[in-house]
Amino acid sequence: MALDEPEDRVVEIDEEDEWQLYASAGYAAIEPSFEEEEAESKEEEVWFDGDDFDLGGKSVNWDAPPCPAPLGIAHVIKLGVCDHCLSRIGGPRISESPSGSAIRSQAYERDIELSTKVLQDICPLCENLFEDVDNIVDRVFESLSGVEFSTMQFGIHLPKDLVQEEDRIRTKYGAPGSNPLKGSIVEAIHNNIRKLERKVDFVKERPDVMVLVDGLTLRVDVDVRPVFLYGRYRKLSREIPQTRWPCRACRGRSEGCESCNGSGLQYVDSVQDLIGEPVKQALDADDTSFHGMGREDIDVRCLGSGRPFVLEIKRPRKRAYPLSDLVKMVNQNGTSKVEVDTLEWCNKSKINNVKQSRSEKSYTIRFRVGEIGKEADIIEAIQSLSGQTIEQETPKRVSHRRAAKIRKRKLVSIENIQVEDQEVQLTLRCEAGTYVKELVHSDDGRTNPSVQSAIGSNCEVIWLDVEEIHAE
Numbered sequence: 125m126a127l128d129e130p131e132d133r134v135v136e137i138d139e140e141d142e143w144q145l146y147a148s149a150g151y152a153a154i155e156p157s158f159e160e161e162e163a164e165s166k167e168e169e170v171w172f173d174g175d176d177f178d179l180g181g182k183s184v185n186w187d188a189p190p191c192p193a194p195l196g197i198a199h200v201i202k203l204g205v206c207d208h209c210l211s212r213i214g215g216p217r218i219s220e221s222p223s224g225s226a227i228r229s230q231a232y233e234r235d236i237e238l239s240t241k242v243l244q245d246i247c248p249l250c251e252n253l254f255e256d257v258d259n260i261v262d263r264v265f266e267s268l269s270g271v272e273f274s275t276m277q278f279g280i281h282l283p284k285d286l287v288q289e290e291d292r293i294r295t296k297y298g299a300p301g302s303n304p305l306k307g308s309i310v311e312a313i314h315n316n317i318r319k320l321e322r323k324v325d326f327v328k329e330r331p332d333v334m335v336l337v338d339g340l341t342l343r344v345d346v347d348v349r350p351v352f353l354y355g356r357y358r359k360l361s362r363e364i365p366q367t368r369w370p371c372r373a374c375r376g377r378s379e380g381c382e383s384c385n386g387s388g389l390q391y392v393d394s395v396q397d398l399i400g401e402p403v404k405q406a407l408d409a410d411d412t413s414f415h416g417m418g419r420e421d422i423d424v425r426c427l428g429s430g431r432p433f434v435l436e437i438k439r440p441r442k443r444a445y446p447l448s449d450l451v452k453m454v455n456q457n458g459t460s461k462v463e464v465d466t467l468e469w470c471n472k473s474k475i476n477n478v479k480q481s482r483s484e485k486s487y488t489i490r491f492r493v494g495e496i497g498k499e500a501d502i503i504e505a506i507q508s509l510s511g512q513t514i515e516q517e518t519p520k521r522v523s524h525r526r527a528a529k530i531r532k533r534k535l536v537s538i539e540n541i542q543v544e545d546q547e548v549q550l551t552l553r554c555e556a557g558t559y560v561k562e563l564v565h566s567d568d569g570r571t572n573p574s575v576q577s578a579i580g581s582n583c584e585v586i587w588l589d590v591e592e593i594h595a596e
C-alpha cells in the first residue's frame with residue numbers, strides 16, 4: 125500500500141516579518157534629523173535680517189524661540205502641551221529631563237497670567253496619551269494573564285497625522301535633541317512595567333511575547349511566540365502517518381462525519397500528535413506543527429537512532445519544563461508506535477536546518493520474487509547494483525504533486541542479502557531522495573536499473589524499514 129501524505133504547511137514568515145516591523149516601530153531614531161528641521165523652517169525664515177542665530181541651521185521666531193528659552197516654554201504651555209510632553213521637549217537636556225510640572229510652575233512664576241492663556245486641555249503633542257500609560261500597562265498584562273514569559277518585544281502604533289503634527293511642533297518649538305513621541309511613550313511604558321514585581325526584559329529579537337498597542341483605540345494585540353523542541357523519533361508502526369492528516373470525507377471539518385467518527389482525521393494517530401499532544405498539554409499550548417527531516421510512508425517503520433524533527437509548540441502558556449519529563453510523557457503516550465530518546469529546546473532556525481539536510485539513509489527491504497532462480501545468481505545480480513547510480517523518473521504514486529523529472533541517485537552499498545523461498549531481504553544504503561520501493565519493483569521501468577531488471581523477474585515489496593538516517 126503506497127499512500128502518500130499531505131505536504132507540510134508553509135511556515136508563515138511573511139506574517140512574522142510584518143509583526144517585526146510594527147513591534148520595532150517604537151525604537152525609531154531618537155535624534156532628530158536636521159534635514160527635516162531645515163525643510164520645516166523654510167517658510168518661517170524671511171522676516172529676520174539681523175545676525176543669524178544658529179540653532180542647528182534653523183532660524184528663530186523671536187516671539188516663540190525654541191525651548192528651553194522662557195518665551196518658547198510659555199508658547200508651548202499656551203498650545204496646551206501636557207506635563208509629560210513639557211518634560212521631554214522643554215529641555216535643557218543636560219542630565220535628566222526636568223519634570224514637566226517644575227518647568228510649568230517656573231513659567232507661571234515668570235508670568236502670572238500665563239495659566240489663563242492656555243488654549244486647550246488636550247495636548248497637541250500626544251493627545252493626552254501619556255495619561256493612558258497605566259491603563260495600557262494594565263491591558264497588556266490582562267491580555268497576558270496566565271502566560272509565562274520573561275522577554276517582551278513591545279511596539280505601539282500611532283496615528284500618522286498625530287506623529288506628523290507632533291514632529292512639526294517639536295522641531296519648531298522643542299529644545300534641540302528632544303525625544304520624539306513614539307520613543308518617549310514606549311520608554312514610559314517600559315518604565316512602568318519595570319516598576320512591577322514581574323521581571324520582564326525588553327528585547328528586539330526572539331521575544332517570548334510580542335505586544336502591539338494601538339495608540340488610538342488602546343487595543344492590545346499579544347502574540348505568544350512558539351517554543352521549539354528538537355529530537356529524533358522512531359516509528360514502530362506501519363499504520364500511522366508522520367503528520368496529522370485531515371479526513372478525506374469531511375476535509376477535517378469533523379462535525380457529524382461518519383467516515384472519521386467526528387475526529388476530522390483520516391488516521392487517529394500520527395507521529396505529530398503522539399509526540400505533540402503530551403507536550404502541548406504539559407506546556408498548556410494551543411497547537412503544534414511538525415517539521416521532519418523528510419518522511420517515510422505510512423507503512424514504513426523508522427528505526428535506528430530515528431528521524432530528526434523539530435516540534436513547534438504554538439502559544440504555550442508555559443515555556444519551561446524538565447526535558448526528561450517530556451521524554452517520559454511522549455514515550456508513555458507513544459506506546460509501541462512512536463518513541464524518542466531525548467528532546468532538547470532549539471530555535472526556529474533549526475527547522476530549516478532539519479528540512480534542508482540531505483543525509484544518506486539505510487533501508488532494510490523485503491520483497492517477493494515471481495520466478496526465483498538460484499540463490500547465488502540472485503545475490504550476484506543484486507550485488508551488481510551496489511555502487512551504481514540509478515535514474516528515477518517521478519514515481520506514478522506521487523506524480524500528482526511532484527514535478528515530472530528524472531533524478532539520479534547513488535546506491536552506496538547493498539549488504540546482507542538473504543533469500544528464503546520466494547522472498548528476498550536486503551539492506552541498502554543510498555543517497556537522500558532515493559525512491560526505494562521503486563528501486564525494487566522498477567515502477568514499470570521508470571526506475572533504471574532496478575532490482576527487478578537485475579534479476580529478470582517481477583518483484584513485489586512486502587515491507588520496508590528505514591534502518592538508519594545518517595544525520596550528524
Ligand SMILES: [Zn+2]
Pocket residue numbers: 205206207208209210247248249250251252253254
Ligand atoms: Zn502630551
Ligand SMILES: [Zn+2]
Pocket residue numbers: 371372373374375376377378381382383384385386387388389
Ligand atoms: Zn471526517
